[in-house]
Amino acid sequence: MHPFILERPRDLSAALALRAQAGRDDAPIEYIAGGTDMMQLLQEDVRKPERLVSLAGLLDNGIDIGPQGLRLGAAATMAEVAAHPAVAGQFPVISEALLASASPQVRNQATMGGNVLQRTRCPYFRDVGYAACNKRSLGSGCAAIGGENRWNAVLGASDHCIAAHPSDLAVALVALGASVKVRGAAGERAVALEDFHRLPADTPHIETVLEPGEVIAAITVPAHPAARRSHYLKLRDRASFEFALVSPAVALDMDGPQIREARVALGGVGAKPWRVPKVEAALAGAGLDDRAALRKAAPCRRPAARCARRRSRAAGRMILPRPWIASASRSRLRWT
């Protein structure tokens, strides 16, 4: 591990001021909150900041539910949010996504803000033994293209980077139309989570719309009738303690056996948490057991084929709506 100076600022504005001196991403001054991802990056020499600015005790960790929806303080831990009865009851997809993530030990420590900001699991990004990684060093190339890329993105990748976004939580939040409250020296602003992560294009080293120094202060999820009927399915190589091959987050607003509105996002397959508006539109009005309609509601065929080829046949099927919607009577997901 590269030596660094640990800063423990007295309050958040002091922390913001410290971090704002440095650049945008991978800067010589970096934040640490829960630290579960940062510690791995430091240990593997992927990150070598000169100073780490601790956010411990400086950010809100509240979990509040009201008529407007849900507000998660950035410092609330994955374990706290997953176990919150109102989250599990009214926003089950969030609780399910969290419980399918990492391990109890990590969930006790990892925060909401850090989860959304965690770095890709692309093995070439994580292993500095490979020189070519445009995310680590822009212009160095991409070892994953043509390399071992079974887990890399099939949606939103570029010729410069094919890293997949690893968060489960963010997929659930994007499906529910969540927003991120961002705090900087200049004040607070709100960004739709769907617009928060940037696609790699030719600048894969810039991963979010955060300006230098800005932190995530909170995440808000609007109240919506579909939120209560929402689930997270996660296909992975082993049953637990593993990242997703494909993970659909689905929220349905039902009118009897008919889908009034569907919200769907896919995890594990996109360069960022991937909302699929075409699937949502095709599902609106379909019945849960209407096989023909569900077959039609499959505009993700090409990524599904790519996923089936690269990962497994099951992974290819999991991108399509049928496994998580059809045959509600046989499904372990309760939609009605």
Added chain:
Amino acid sequence: MDGKRVKSCLNLAALAEGHEITTIEGLAQGEELHPLQAGFIERDGFQCGYCTSGQIMSGVACINEGHTGSPAEIREWMSSNLCRCGCYDNIVAAIQDAAVSMKGG
């Protein structure tokens, strides 16, 4: 840390200042082993011992969190503690035993 299970490898010691830390050395009451430590001996929950400290600390938390309803639930909530000797069946049995005796005690 503060009664919750965390990974020591993902924590900076400097940031643990002021927090209460319990390690495997702090579980026994004098000469009397913690019920889960006794359970690991009774059930042969280890061979080489490399993972045992973590298994027991995690297992105690698993019991305190109330995730011992079934062997499957224990396996899910212990899934990040790996044992290369493959003592999983015996570890699950030790946790089940300790959960019962801790409830009774």
